[in-house]
Amino acid sequence: MQNILPDKYKNLPKEEVFERIRVLKEKLGDKVFILAHHYQRDSVYQFADATGDSLKLSMLARDNKTADYIIFCGVHFMAETADIVNNGQRVVTLPDATAGCPMADSAKDKDVRRVWDEITNILVDETICPITYINCYASLKAFCGEHGGTICTSTNALDVVTWGLSKYDKVFFFPDQHLGRNISKIYGVPRDRILQIYHRRPGLGVSHEELRRAKVILWDGMCPVHDRFMIKDIEEAREKDPEINVLVHPEVPEEVAAASDFMGSTEFIIKKIEAAAAGSKWLVATEVHLVGRLAKQHPDKDIKLLGKPICMCSMMDRTTPEHLLWNLESIADENVVNQVSVDKSIIKNSKLALNRMFEITKLKDEPKLYFEKSASEVSSD
Ligand code: SF4
Missing domain, CATH: 3.40.50.10800 (NadA-like)
Incomplete structure (x- = not known):
């Protein structure tokens, strides 16, 4: 071909x-x-x-x-x-x-299965739900289907993690550590029970005690586009203009998410800008093509990409x-x-995982707001 x-x-x-x-x-x-x-x-x-x-x-x-x-x-x-x-x-x-997608590439089928075996061999008395972000290879969707787990997107991640934690002792979330961490924190998992593993290190870079204590175990992948956003750019922008609104995607690092005014899925970002008042000012932390299009579509609002690096998905x-x-x-x-x-051999279990996701979210596709600072802290004009 x-x-x-x-x-x-x-x-x-x-x-x-x-x-x-x-x-x-x-x-x-x-x-x-x-x-x-x-x-x-x-x-x-x-x-x-x-x-x-x-x-x-x-x-x-x-x-x-x-x-x-x-x-x-x-x-x-x-x-x-x-x-x-x-x-x-x-x-x-x-x-x-x-x-392709570098985030999906960070979680190879054989590595995820090896890490799963290492974790489950240590946590023999606990149930673990594998949840993959939809940004992964089909074979890993099948892996989640095989092991009673499911799939999430940036829109439904909170619903899916909530489902996982209500049915299992722990969630194993991959490949995006930032999405997994940001969503687990919103769900209410204490920060010291969200555990980052390092799939290339001996023993996954963590102790057995840390694994036992964890509620959520995170793969060490990320989106190289959203990982680039930095808190110092939010601070500098706010210093210049305290009225600016900062709107971020949940794939950004946790400190950037915590410093933002709003965090939500891609569809939420679009709806939020559409609904914003004329003259309002926005710094948006997501992929540059989307931010550029939003700026063109809404010339009555001041819409810019957060920070100086061009966060473009090549x-x-x-x-x-x-x-x-x-x-x-x-x-x-x-x-x-x-x-x-x-491959037909992986379609069945991939579909099982996808159908679980559709069932959990009841086909909801409404834009999802994950995070909003109190009204007094957010400029609305
Ligand atoms: S924006 Fe990030 S997650 Fe999306 S395709 Fe590009 S690298 Fe992958």
């Missing part, structure tokens, strides 16, 4: 690429359903039939009844999830097959309009490229 963009697409004028995409979309009609994650660049995002975060997009992939093809403008684990939930009814493609940015055009042409020619197909 060829998965590198052919040369013939590389130097086309932008307007020609856009026009050819428009023509193909028109020709293929309902046969193709294009999904785009909020972190996609605008030049791709404009062609989406539906946009959203990973939960919303996986539900849309599951519920679509007309398309033969789902083109997923996002990263690999998202296309895998779309393939799992639609029962092989549709061909799922990823326009750039090399678009993996999400890999998909270009040229990739989308190539993908559409391959479908029109019935010689589809970049299909993402999850």
Whole structure:
């Protein structure tokens, strides 16, 4: 399978690429359903039939009844999830097959299974619920299904952790330590009972006593984009302008989350900005494409990315309009490229874990606010 963009697409004028995409979309009609994650660049995002975060997009992939093809403008684990939930009814493609996720890469199947064995061999008398953030390989979704656990997204993480802790003695959360820590703290787990393990260190870098005491055990992965946000940027911004509102995604480090005014999922961030008063000022800690789009869509509000580093997901940015055009042409020619197909042997348990998540959240997809400072501390104008 060829998965590198052919040369013939590389130097086309932008307007020609856009026009050819428009023509193909028109020709293929309902046969193709294009999904785009909020972190996609605008030049791709404009062609989406539906946009959203990973939960919303996986539900849309599951519920679509007309398309033969789902083109997923996002990263690999998202296309895998779309393939799992639609029962092989549709061909799922990823326009750039090399678009992965460093957070998902931080938790390899063999490492998670080894760590699980180490933990369960020590905690023989306790029950442990494995919960994976949806940003992981399909085989780890299956691992959670196999072991009575489930999956969460940034939207439903609190509901899912609440479910896990109500049924089991402990939760083993991976791959995103920041999301796991921020959500566990909101749930009310004491800070000294949230334990960070280090999967490459002997003994996982923790004592047996610490493992026994823990309520939540965290993998040592993170999103390199959200991990870059720093508390000093919040402090400097507030010093210059005490009225500024700081709105963060739950994948940020805990000290950044604690210093923010609001913390919520991607969909919550969008809704919060939409509902904000004209003239209000916002520093947003999430991926730069989304923040830039929000600033363009709401010129009556002052919306900026928190801090100086450009927090861009280079993996999400890999998909270009040229990739989308190539993908559409391959479908029109019935010689589809970049299909993402999850091995049948892991679909069953991955679905089990996903269906548990859908059941826990009762298909709720409302934007989730996790954290808000008291009204007296938050500027509303
Ligand atoms: S923003 Fe972070 S978690 Fe999302 S795809 Fe990029 S690296 Fe992965």
